[in-house]
Amino acid sequence: MSRLKENGFEYYTLDELKEKTYYKQDLEALTSVFDGLPQDEYAPHLNRYRRYARAVIMPGSHRVEWLPKTVINDKAYYEYFQGSFNPEYTDEYRRFPALPEEMMHNQLLEDIIRFDFQQTFWMKEDALMPVHAGIHFVKLCVHDDGEVAVSSPNNLHQDGEPFTFAHLIRRHNVKGAMNAISVPDHRGRMPVDLHPDELTASFYLENPLESYGVYDPLVTHYVGTVEKGGKNGPGERSAILIDFQPTVVSDSEKTSSMKGLTDQMIFV
Numbered sequence: 001m002s003r004l005k006e007n008g009f010e011y012y013t014l015d016e017l018k019e020k021t022y023y024k025q026d027l028e029a030l031t032s033v034f035d036g037l038p039q040d041e042y043a044p045h046l047n048r049y050r051r052y053a054r055a056v057i058m059p060g061s062h063r064v065e066w067l068p069k070t071v072i073n074d075k076a077y078y079e080y081f082q083g084s085f086n087p088e089y090t091d092e093y094r095r096f097p098a099l100p101e102e103m104m105h106n107q108l109l110e111d112i113i114r115f116d117f118q119q120t121f122w123m124k125e126d127a128l129m130p131v132h133a134g135i136h137f138v139k140l141c142v143h144d145d146g147e148v149a150v151s152s153p154n155n156l157h158q159d160g161e162p163f164t165f166a167h168l169i170r171r172h173n174v175k176g177a178m179n180a181i182s183v184p185d186h187r188g189r190m191p192v193d194l195h196p197d198e199l200t201a202s203f204y205l206e207n208p209l210e211s212y213g214v215y216d217p218l219v220t221h222y223v224g225t226v227e228k229g230g231k232n233g234p235g236e237r238s239a240i241l242i243d244f245q246p247t248v249v250s251d252s253e254k255t256s257s258m259k260g261l262t263d264q265m266i267f268v
């Protein structure tokens with residue numbers, strides 16, 4: 001029985017991936033991408049750093065096919081649109097620096113994406129089509145005492161994509177980054193303002209590839225702020241977030257999201 005389907009939330013260790021021969025080498029390559037992540041230009045004061053990529057997963061074969069980047073002044077980007085679900089960034093496109101090209105050949109990353117995808121479930125019609133995967137490398141990093149790094153949005157929220165998975169890559173010298181899961185009724189609230197019984201789960205991701213997934217319609221989720229721990233050097237909490245959504249939307253979704261856009265569309 002899938003707990004993700006029943007409760008909208010499940011915790012994973014991904015231990016089976018740690019058996020792979022390329023695990024160590026590919027994890028090192030993944031981790032090193034976080035060393036040089038650019039600052040999130042849309043939130044320069046929040047001590048957040050990120051890169052992004054988009055892929056589709058083919059039905060049947062579960063092959064991961066990376067989508068084209070946008071290149072501006074020799075720099076590669078992926079466009080990002082979250083609709084009205086993130087109240088901090090409504091109705092606007094964001095564009096994030098692309099994952100380095102070598103990540104598109106990282107076997108471990110592909111296995112993580114495929115593992116996540118295999119946890120998801122769809123209407124029959126949607127399962128016949130490629131599914132879109134958004135892959136975010138997100139680092140919360142603080143250099144000085146008193147600094148705070150903040151996730152977006154900073155409350156119990158839903159993402160709008162049906163499924164989101166979070167995989168810890170590195171946690172070092174930080175306080176915070178508490179994960180919390182609750183029900184949709186508590187959307188917009190802070191876990192600290194709720195009775196402990198009103199939280200489905202609260203936990204910390206500590207080890208590489210410690211993970212969780214949410215089925216968005218059933219739950220709200222939250223990641224707490226990050227502050228520097230007691231050791232010397234910066235505090236860092238780095239994770240890969242992977243979300244999935246259908247590549248074809250229903251008629252009702254279509255009318256709400258495509259209004260006024262038809263004259264901007266081009267033939268491929």
Ligand SMILES: [Fe+2]
Binds near residue numbers: 152153157159221
């Ligand atoms: Fe989220």
